[in-house]
Amino acid sequence: MESSLGSIRTAQRRGLADEAADRVREAIFAGVVAPGDPLREVELASSLDISRGAVREGLAVLAREGLVRSGWHRGTKVIEVTAADAEEVYALRAALERLAVRSASGRATADDCAELDAQVDVIAAELTAGAEVGRLLALDIDFHDRIYRLAGNQRLLAAWQAIRSQIYLFQLTRVRLGDEQYREIVVAEHRELVRLLRAGHDSLEQAAEDHVRDAGRSLIAALAQR
Template sequence: MAAVDTPPTEAPSPRPLARRALYEDVADRLRQQIFARELEPGSWIDEQRLAADYGISRTPLREALKVLAVEGLVTMKLRRGAYVTEMSRNDVTQVYHLLALLESDAAGSVARHADDAQRARLRALHDQLEREVRQRDAFFATNERWHMALLEIAGNRWSAQIVADLRKVMKLNRHHSLFKQGRLADSLAEHRAIMAAFEARDADAATRLMRAHFAGGLEAAAG
């Protein structure tokens, strides 16, 4: 019997990608208002007013608040609602302690394993910091990019995720370390020393210098 040709089976059409949920956009907007101090640490979050300002129902707003609570930016209080998290001196100390542990470990890894292109990436960000030392807001942004690039190059995504959340919480501190007179210049000098350790592939020095970098930051932030 002759074989019967059968038409090829059509591959199923790919499912369309889901659109970004509204609560994620709301969380972004709230996060930026908190960082800009439009919503001050310790202040009560008026859900009804914000929902009206945003032109949304309270459901996506509440979902957004849950996201920010997980990040540590918002504190939910039973029967009292949501508040912007306020950092105590002990909170600041604990955050710096964790950052020092995670980023000093990453610095040692980068000194040991980074290739030429990865070190060049950190060098380019450092050179940008050198140019921005008198421009505080720009320095803040580039400094964060340098630190997050370090974590990415180190290759531990769990450390990178934890550090990203801790750095969000750091922005709640009313006495951010880089606000202190002279701290930008000190921070930049510490970065220079760390970069030199990377280029020398000296993991012990990179680890030690990164710990010292955070000790200096904590002294400025808690002082």
């Protein structure tokens, strides 16, 4: 089955452990494995036809991404999506986004902004075509990947990559819980970010933070209604 989540992967594949991480990550994002579900090495090794050692290493990759948690004598589970976790993750992302757009603003060329506009065009086209939310979110994450790369700060990029899989899962949960606002605003909000970036406008940082915090509030509201 061809995956629409290719752009969400965070590492080039180097071996069976990375293959295991990719497969389990995609199962989590597809909802095949739900938040809170256990991930058992023996079952995964059998399903993926690889060794338990490779599975264990793959789960360690996902633990570093924040998608799974392991406890002594409690095994490994997919993280729960809670309001408390959302508060933490979106607060961190808001701070990272402010720094990312501030840094990118001083480096982005006209061609860079044109590429960001083209990415928003792709999101708009996929939205019009009725793309599944997973595809839209992968393109959304890719847009922000570009901003972080433009910032030219490798430690900032690493901090973003450490939470991007969690952000994807949280955003998926937000929409799956019935928040249709995402589809209504995704294009306009990203177009506005590119416009402010191109203009070097003073309100860019606040717009980037608001973009993130509004998403967090929407998820928390959706969780409260669950």
